[in-house]
Structures are given as structure tokens and as C-alpha cells.
Amino acid sequence: MDNVVDARGLTCPQPVILTKKALEQLQDGYVVTVVNDRTALENVIKLAKSMAYEVDVEEKGEEYHIHIGKGVDMTRADLDHYDGVTFVIKSQFLGEGDSELGRTLMKSFFYTLTQMGRAASAIIFMNSGVALSTQGSEVIEHLHALEQSGVEILSCGTCLDFYNLKQMLMVGQVSNMYNILDKICSGNKVITL
Amino acid sequence: MGFSTADDAGVFKLNSDTALIQTVDFLTPMVDDPYLFGQIAAANALSDVYAMGGYPLTAMNIVCYPKCDDIGVLSEILRGGADKIKESGAILVGGHTVDDNEPKYGLSVTGIVHPERVITNQAAQPGDRIYLTKPLGTGIIATAIKGEMAGPEAVEAAIKSMALLNKNACDAMVEAGVKMATDLTGFGLLGHLMEICDASGVRARVFADKLEILPETERLAAMGLVPEGAYNNREYLQDRIRIDDSLNAVIRDIMYSPETSGGLLIAVAADRYGELESAFRRHSVDWVFMGQFLEDGPSQIEVVRS
Numbered sequence: 001m002d003n004v005v006d007a008r009g010l011t012c013p014q015p016v017i018l019t020k021k022a023l024e025q026l027q028d029g030y031v032v033t034v035v036n037d038r039t040a041l042e043n044v045i046k047l048a049k050s051m052a053y054e055v056d057v058e059e060k061g062e063e064y065h066i067h068i069g070k071g072v073d074m075t076r077a078d079l080d081h082y083d084g085v086t087f088v089i090k091s092q093f094l095g096e097g098d099s100e101l102g103r104t105l106m107k108s109f110f111y112t113l114t115q116m117g118r119a120a121s122a123i124i125f126m127n128s129g130v131a132l133s134t135q136g137s138e139v140i141e142h143l144h145a146l147e148q149s150g151v152e153i154l155s156c157g158t159c160l161d162f163y164n165l166k167q168m169l170m171v172g173q174v175s176n177m178y179n180i181l182d183k184i185c186s187g188n189k190v191i192t193l
Numbered sequence: 194m195g196f197s198t199a200d201d202a203g204v205f206k207l208n209s210d211t212a213l214i215q216t217v218d219f220l221t222p223m224v225d226d227p228y229l230f231g232q233i234a235a236a237n238a239l240s241d242v243y244a245m246g247g248y249p250l251t252a253m254n255i256v257c258y259p260k261c262d263d264i265g266v267l268s269e270i271l272r273g274g275a276d277k278i279k280e281s282g283a284i285l286v287g288g289h290t291v292d293d294n295e296p297k298y299g300l301s302v303t304g305i306v307h308p309e310r311v312i313t314n315q316a317a318q319p320g321d322r323i324y325l326t327k328p329l330g331t332g333i334i335a336t337a338i339k340g341e342m343a344g345p346e347a348v349e350a351a352i353k354s355m356a357l358l359n360k361n362a363c364d365a366m367v368e369a370g371v372k373m374a375t376d377l378t379g380f381g382l383l384g385h386l387m388e389i390c391d392a393s394g395v396r397a398r399v400f401a402d403k404l405e406i407l408p409e410t411e412r413l414a415a416m417g418l419v420p421e422g423a424y425n426n427r428e429y430l431q432d433r434i435r436i437d438d439s440l441n442a443v444i445r446d447i448m449y450s451p452e453t454s455g456g457l458l459i460a461v462a463a464d465r466y467g468e469l470e471s472a473f474r475r476h477s478v479d480w481v482f483m484g485q486f487l488e489d490g491p492s493q494i495e496v497v498r499s
Contacts, residue, residue: 012421016417020342042419043417
């Protein structure tokens, strides 16, 4: 059963408030908000999009019927919002170019990440990136701090083997391609550095 | 005696030393606290005198109030207004009250200025740097307050900004010899800037990344708590404004949104801005350098990032 919010003739911000209440109570299905001016139309669309709903507008004479429903994007947007970002670190250096600069930037990156609250949900080290999670790394203390604050730290097992570093792992868990792909495809935002 | 008009207030030349500035403005409540509402409405009305480089002499209360309502609330509104009038150095000399279902409060203000030193919106020159003395976002936060969606940090910051007199900003620009200013109100940043462009025959460039924005404003705008005036302003102006594609809809809405008791938008010649900035510092004025006027041409505004 659709929920209808009749916001015709109501002034801003009432159409937004009433639609928000209806959406918060919505189990499934749609909310249809009916408005008759462009301010209310645009504001209700903004609200719906900010709450990661899908919107379809039907124009009926002087009125706009705004259909707002939960689409597939809903879960994805929520995860983004609450779970932060998954970082894939594919090298021990940040960026291409001078390796000394790349090393400094990487240190600065992890330090900054520790200062940003829950920005990251997981950090995955691939290829020479595993040098950062193993003995001799300059960022171990930052990674420990991140792990303490709930960030999942994963190092690629094949890569640790290849560089002969498996015994040297200092932080987080050894992982495999299956788990890593699972993380990358889970719907969280993924950033590769 | 000569007579001229400008957007912010009426100006009437009495003699070679003195011109009268007269203005009237009143508002419906945008915050719950009556004392703070009184302060904001008074600061908003006094602002027109400051925008013209004058100083206020006398003020009269304009009150609409339901006759059955709590008279204690009204006296708090008037107390807020009286405190701001006092802070401005003006004297409250009277007023008038009308029975009305929705409360409204404001002032009629009379100020003076030297006729040769009236600051208008017609005096912007190509190359002038543009300064703004208060953050943007009061209109959006006021809309959110009506919907009970604004957080305490946003409410507090917006009230502080709206209740702040433009007195110090005015003193600073007068000392720095500024010729062009206006105050930000219903037409929003871009609307008031367009007025200046039309009146002065210049174009303007806005550096969007330089703009100071009140806390939570972006989140609230993204939720659709955008006042109707923003859409009207956009409708009216958008054909003459070019906005960098990389700027999102939220910052566009903020630039088009009406402001209540906004800051002064000031132009200063590129070789004199140091004087203005040091005057701002002397008078503890919060400011951003957020744009530049460009040479004649089709009257229009371009908004870039920086």
C-alpha cells in the first residue's frame, strides 16, 4: 500500500518534513508526495536523494506526484555512509615517481588517516604494499592505531609468500584473493592507492 | 537639496555636510527565542544604514502582534531590539503596534552620512576585489529551524551571525575609503551581486571555494531545506550566470538562497585592499575575499572554484 503525502498548498519546509516522516515509517513500497509548486518539487526530490531513495516524478496538470521508493542503491549508499572506505594499497610507495617522495607520502597518508575518525573500514595490502604491514615498516604504529579503532587490516597471503615476509607480519590478518574480492565487491566504496 | 535613491535605503541630502538615510524593515520570527528574534530583526533593519556607510541616529519599533498572545513574549522581542539599538548608538524614539495573527517585528531607522561619502551599489569598478563579512547559510538554516531539522551548532552559529551588527564592518570600510557596498538579504549572494553589476556596469567573478558557509548548511540544503526565495532568485538570474561544472547543486543553492541580516558585500580597488584588510583587523571583522569585478561587457557573473 502506497503512502500518500498530500503537501499541496503547503509552504517550505512542510512538504520536506512530511515526506521525511513518511519515509522514516516506510517498511516497503512507495511514498507518493503530491505538491503543486516547483520549490516543493525540487526540495522533496533533494530530500529523497539525500536519503538514497529513487525518485520518479509524474506531472498531472498543475500537480506533481513524486514517487519515492527504495531501490537497489539504498543498501549501497547506507554502507558507504556508515562503514567508510576500503583502501587497497598496491605498493609500498604512494603514487608514481620518486620513491623517497612516495615513502614520505605513504607515511603522511596513514598518519592522516588515523586522525580522521572512522574514514576507513578496511585496508588491504597487495603486492609490494605488504612491506607496510610487516617488520621494518615505518607505518606500523599508525596501522596498530587504525586496527585498535576497528579498521580491518588485511595482507595478501600470496604477496607475503612471494616477498618472503609471512613470518614478519606485524599487524592485521593474512588474507586470500577470495576474501579480498569479497571485501571489494561488498558495496563499500573502494579506493586504490 | 538634492534627492537620490539607492537600493539599501533612501538618501535625502539636507545640506552640503549631511544627508539623511531612511530605511524600514521587519521580519516574521525565524528563531524560537523572542529576545534573540528581537536582536536579529533590529540588526537586519539597522544593516541598511551601515550598507550605505552611514550611522544610525534614531529608530522606531514596528510591531505586529496577536492581541491575545502572551505579552511577556512581546516584551522580550522589544528588549532584544532595544539592546541592538543601544549597541548601534542610535536612540529608540517611538513605534507603532498593529494587531495581527502572525507576529512581526522590525525597525524604521534614520541615519546620517556625508553626501560626498555615500556608499552605493553603483560604484564598483573593473578590477575591484570583492569582500564579504559574514558567512552564508542563514536562509537555509532558518528553513531547517522551521522544520525542526537544524542541529544546535547550526542554530547557534546562525543566530550569532544574524544578530551581529554590520557596524564594525561599516566602520572598517568607511575608514578604508570604500565607495561600493550592499548588504546581503533576500536576493542572496548572486542576486545582490547581479544588482551591483547592473548598477555599476561591470561583470563579476566569484571564487566559490573561498566562501565561508555556516555549519550544517550544506547537509541541510542537500536534504531539500532550501527556501522558496532561492528558486525564485535562480529562476530570475540563471540565464546570466555561468557556474563551473565541478561545483555541486548544494553550493549553487547556497549562493542563490536569501540571507537574513547577511554581511556586507564590499568592493575595493585592487591597490587599496591592504587598507581595507587592516581596517577589518582593527575592527575585529570576520571577512573573506571572494571575488573580483571585471571590465564592462554583458552584465553577468561567473562562478569558479578559486
